[in-house]
Amino acid sequence: xxVLTQSPGxxxxxxxxxxxxxxxxxxxxxxxxxxxxQQKPGQAPRxxxxxxxxxxxxxxxxxxxxxxxxxFTLTISRLEPEDxxxxxxxxxxxxxRTFGHGTKVEIK
Amino acid sequence: EVQLLESGGGFVQPGGxxxxxxxxxxxxxxxxxxxxxxxxxxxxLEWVATIGSSGFSTYYSDSVKGRFTVSRDNSKNTLxxxxxxxxxxxxxxxxxxxxxxxxxxxxxxxxxxxxxxxSS
Numbered sequence: 287x288x289v290l291t292q293s294p295g296x297x298x299x300x301x302x303x304x305x306x307x308x309x310x311x312x313x314x315x316x317x318x319x320x321x322x323x324q325q326k327p328g329q330a331p332r333x334x335x336x337x338x339x340x341x342x343x344x345x346x347x348x349x350x351x352x353x354x355x356x357x358f359t360l361t362i363s364r365l366e367p368e369d370x371x372x373x374x375x376x377x378x379x380x381x382x383r384t385f386g387h388g389t390k391v392e393i394k
Numbered sequence: 395e396v397q398l399l400e401s402g403g404g405f406v407q408p409g410g411x412x413x414x415x416x417x418x419x420x421x422x423x424x425x426x427x428x429x430x431x432x433x434x435x436x437x438x439l440e441w442v443a444t445i446g447s448s449g450f451s452t453y454y455s456d457s458v459k460g461r462f463t464v465s466r467d468n469s470k471n472t473l474x475x476x477x478x479x480x481x482x483x484x485x486x487x488x489x490x491x492x493x494x495x496x497x498x499x500x501x502x503x504x505x506x507x508x509x510x511x512x513s514s
Contacts, residue, residue, distance in 0.1 A: 321500050321501075323439075323501075329506075330489055330504035330505060330506055330507060331431075331439065331489075331501070331504055332504070333494075333500065333501060333502045333503075336494065336500045342502060343502075374438060374439055376439070376501075378498065378499035378500055381453070382441060382455050382456065383441045383499045384441070385438055385439040385440065385441070386438070387438045388438050
């Protein structure tokens with residue numbers, strides 16, 4: 287099973303700041319099959335990024351994904367108030383499909 | 395507008411059974427594979443099961459294999475999860491989620507979830 291390690295566990299930032307979230311895989315991901323999801327309290331997750339860098343439909347361009355192999359990054363260029371949430375990475379190339387444990391982006 | 399509405403959650407004793415449903419609308423249900431993903435209270439996300447668009451292909455996580463069965467009725471645009479031999483560790487919010495494309499395991503639309511509590 288591929289283990290995804292997300293860091294940091296919590297990121298404390300102010301609106302307008304840049305957020306950089308890391309996701310490291312225990313083995314190289316085939317074809318960069320990595321997705322990112324956002325989840326707010328009491329809500330279902332929302333797909334942000336897939337293929338490591340392709341934004342899903344309707345996702346603002348302040349969200350960007352990068353990386354390859356075992357190291358991936360989600361960047362939020364300028365935090366809006368609605369961006370404070372938990373973010374999960376997911377690998378979907380190898381069974382079982384697995385998620386990281388999440389990074390919480392909180393208001394500083 | 396794509397909508398997924400889960401139902402069937404509730405309180406059940408260990409060893410009991412429960413069937414979850416997910417009613418889909420706003421898209422052509424029979425061309426998408428569908429998934430169940432769960433989230434234990436205060437924890438992260440865990441993929442549970444997937445079913446192909448026709449219903450003939452099914453896939454399960456090791457933690458539920460042999461106990462849970464995923465199925466679908468394309469005539470009713472509905473996804474199901476039959477859960478048997480439930481354990482305390484199955485306590486979670488269960489989400490149904492659409493696959494962005496057939497068996498890609500990228501979850502582009504999610505329902506709001508239904509809570510299953512397994513406790514004596």
